[in-house]
Amino acid sequence: DTEVTQTPKHLVMGMTNKKSLKCEQHMGHRAMYWYKQKAKKPPELMFVYSYEKLSINESVPSRFSPECPNSSLLNLHLHALQPEDSALYLCASSQDELPGGNTIYFGEGSWLTVV
Amino acid sequence: EDQVTQSPEALRLQEGESSSLNCSYTVSGLRGLFWYRQDPGKGPEFLFTLYSAGEEKEKERLKATLTKKESFLHITAPKPEDSATYLCAVHRGNDYKLSFGAGTTVTVRA
Numbered sequence: 001d002t003e004v005t006q007t008p009k010h011l012v013m014g015m016t017n018k019k020s021l022k023c024e025q026h027m028g029h030r031a032m033y034w035y036k037q038k039a040k041k042p043p044e045l046m047f048v049y050s051y052e053k054l055s056i057n058e059s060v061p062s063r064f065s066p067e068c069p070n071s072s073l074l075n076l077h078l079h080a081l082q083p084e085d086s087a088l089y090l091c092a093s094s095q096d097e098l099p100g101g102n103t104i105y106f107g108e109g110s111w112l113t114v115v
Numbered sequence: 116e117d118q119v120t121q122s123p124e125a126l127r128l129q130e131g132e133s134s135s136l137n138c139s140y141t142v143s144g145l146r147g148l149f150w151y152r153q154d155p156g157k158g159p160e161f162l163f164t165l166y167s168a169g170e171e172k173e174k175e176r177l178k179a180t181l182t183k184k185e186s187f188l189h190i191t192a193p194k195p196e197d198s199a200t201y202l203c204a205v206h207r208g209n210d211y212k213l214s215f216g217a218g219t220t221v222t223v224r225a
Contacts, residue, residue, distance in 0.1 A: 045211075100210055106151070
């Protein structure tokens, strides 16, 4: 069973709506991630938080706004999305130890449909 | 640039018919190679992490091996519940980014 919990599992939103995706982990991991996955494609990295600070933004449009309130929680705020943003959004976490090679654990994902 | 190539794209097996999936990679400073299983509409489920050539790991009917250029995921006597997409990913240096292959979709018929 995954120990990364995402809510909601499904979300339908209009292009003018504001919504949020939420993620929680209790494994004591200090790195948390947002990935986007389109059908029949591998996951694509969007953001990385390390020790609650934004470490990586993979040139994601500003209509996606991440937030890390504490070491266990990660949010993705959504505003003015486009239909092409419809996808499975995956939260993930890992230990934050250098050098890399830390296993990344994924949540079940949130299915987003923009209408 | 890191490259991860998985083959075949799709694999159809009869129940009990063992087979192997391949993941070839070119990456400088490999820190870990990961195998995930993904069911339709769900997030990737972690299977194995391999760190160095010669390493092998097993879990039930699955066995993963690693060489300096590729990894294999062997499925022994598969069952229909092993049907899924299997993703390979590599992690290099101090980079947080995983480089994923395109995946192999395995279908096991009863």
